[in-house]
Amino acid sequence: MISLKKIKTYMYCPLKLYYEDNIHENEIKNERYEAGKRIKEIRLDIQDLIQRNLKRLNRNMDLKRIEQELNKNINYYINNQLNEIYDPEKYDIEDIEKYKNDLMQESKYNIQLLSLKSKRLMDLTNENGHNITERLFPTAMYNYILRDPELEITGIAEKIEIIQGKYYPIIFKTSIPPIKGVWDSDAIELAFTSILIEEEFETEVYVGFVDYVNIGERRPAVIDANLRKSLFRKIDYVRTILYNKEIPTAKYDLNKCKNCEFKDICLDDYENPIEI
Template sequence: MISVSSISEFVYCPVKAFLNQTQKDNIQTREMIHGKLVREIRRGYEEITKQNMWSIKENIELEYIFSTIFEEVTPFIKKVSKKYSDKYEMDYSVLKDICNDLEDDLKLESQFLSLKVKKILNTTSKRGNEIAEMFFPQSLLEFPLKNEELNLRGKIDKIEVVNGVYYPVEVKTGMPPSKGVWLADALQIAAYVVLMDYELNKEVLVGFVDYIKICERRPVVVNSILHNKLFGVLDDMLTMFEKQEIPEFKLNKNKCEKCEYMDICEYYG
């Protein structure tokens, strides 16, 4: 079956999609491990922040709101960092730099979040648990979906449920375009919408991409144009996998040098 993550890879580079689909279980590049590390810390940060926010029971000073929200985040990052260091034998200095940068990012996000919480406390009678629900709606995390008829499967980062409406959310660690989302990211959202309709019987018109590097969420409207593009890409991918032949493509030095498969790609170099 085609993995939804391979759709994004195919748009980026057919070779990358081919390696992802056929050899992913046997490949653990440094970039792939870094991505897993960031995602795990991000998920844990959200859970910690949500729980800590519940303890805010009254209108308190901004500094105390921040210290409450950010409590336990640093020890958690160190714990996950050690786990990855032991499991993957990652270079300690590289790992330390990644985690330090990530901690700085999360600290800044917590400061922005504290300002929003303070504003809500000043203008409403909401308590911490109610505010937490505003920022962290009920969600299904890493939810598996598949459609045998389409030969399509995937594990979506998050499905948020707001007033009975389901919203697929993909988390991306790279930089977004100046406006909107990358086509590859939009196609992933469209693929999850198709799977959600099939498995959950939920009609979805809008999804979101969280570009965590700039702390911004961008919407994806899933219309007929995007659907047609998705099925065109799926047809091309099925042909590639069935024939075991990579379609013609042009090498792009800028893309290749950023690719996590650069060291094992027979086309590069």
């Protein structure tokens, strides 16, 4: 089965996918990946906490009080969770502090935006927090495991929102978005999840969304025929790398390579190594 993680690695760098598949797991400890996964889980928990706080809002509260209410327990939770995952043998304390600060900044900014929206919505509708929560946060499923046996693909949908019977895949990204639309790799990820959702729920998905969490912006990606074709081509390439053991061309990019756990091997393997 081709997993979403493999497609994401392929989009990062095809050669990285090849190394991941051919080098024994224990040789290279992928701590960065594990930490990234945990941060994503913490981010979903924070969203859940904020939604719970939102339900407690009263329409008579002023903006400052709304922000205070939405902020309740958030920094405590972030501190607590990051302290729990801290393992001196795996991570530098500076990395943990950076994750902590990033999450706190991101939450602070998103809570400020949500406070403004909630205040405005409560004023307009005369409703309390409990009622506006549904308007702001539709029914959703998180970390839903999906599989398509015919296409032999599988993946975990980070979030699927269901609005009036329609399914919308949502992914969260900490990268800065492009000037317009979403990054190609994000669109491919959404297309992959959409195909799995279509199979699982016998439905059609026309659009998905990327939540660029650092700037609190949601951007749509249309899951059209061209995007699907491009995804299928990538699935085929991934199959060639994994099953035929074909060595792909490296996708050198200084920003990516410096964070890649295979950079030392890459430098050894190539006649003209890049400078990192």
